[in-house]
Amino acid sequence: MDMQFLTNEGQQRALSQLEFLRTVKRAEIAQYLREAVEAGDVTRNAAFDDAKFEQAQLEKRIAELEQLLANAQIVDVEQVATEVVSVGSVVHLAAENGSTRQYTIVGSYEADPGAGRISHESPVGKALLGRRASDYIIISTPGGVKTYTIIRVE
Known part of the structure; x- marks a missing residue:
């Protein structure tokens, strides 16, 4: 990842989004997965496939934000x-x-x-x-x- 610049405000927005995704969204997707598993056979369960896809997208976004915050140069405006x-x-x-x-x-x-x-x-x-x-x-x-x-x- 190239050097990224973040203002203090941008850093706070990224941290807030990361916290939301780690807590609220992960819990929501975990609940969707539980419900899909409880519905029966996961090999032919579209709800399970959708939940796994959403989980993969969520984890990708979390990793992107973590990398951004770890490597960003913070600019104090x-x-x-x-x-x-x-x-x-x-x-x-x-x-x-x-x-x-x-x-x-x-x-x-x-x-x-x-x-x-x-x-x-x-x-x-x-x-x-x-x-x-x-x-x-x-x-x-x-x-x-x-x-x-x-x-x-x-």
């Missing part, structure tokens, strides 16, 4: 420098047409472009890293070429 754009920065941009955008640069696990949280690995994220306020940037994205001026970095 309170300590992020505001001179240059880095993971954890909030970047305010102005487009040529006068519209403005605000992006928070995060690791890929936390990316949610619709909410303005873009991955440092995305085309826009890559173009912004290391830049400063007042820099003019041209970004080639899947939606076409975009040009922005960085208004400020928080």
Whole structure:
């Protein structure tokens, strides 16, 4: 697994999800398995097969979260420098047409472009890293070429 960046908030969300999956979801699936076994012959029992599949998916997700948390570099957004754009920065941009955008640069696990949280690995994220306020940037994205001026970095 490549190096992943997590903000403090992202780390807490991952820990909460992991705890939920380990406790609540594991118990639910264990109950489904018990019910399927009690229903009779497990060799021809679709409910048992479904429960085993769900169990495998759950354990895979738990392992992914454990690995993410074990290997992630935690970014304290309170300590992020505001001179240059880095993971954890909030970047305010102005487009040529006068519209403005605000992006928070995060690791890929936390990316949610619709909410303005873009991955440092995305085309826009890559173009912004290391830049400063007042820099003019041209970004080639899947939606076409975009040009922005960085208004400020928080």
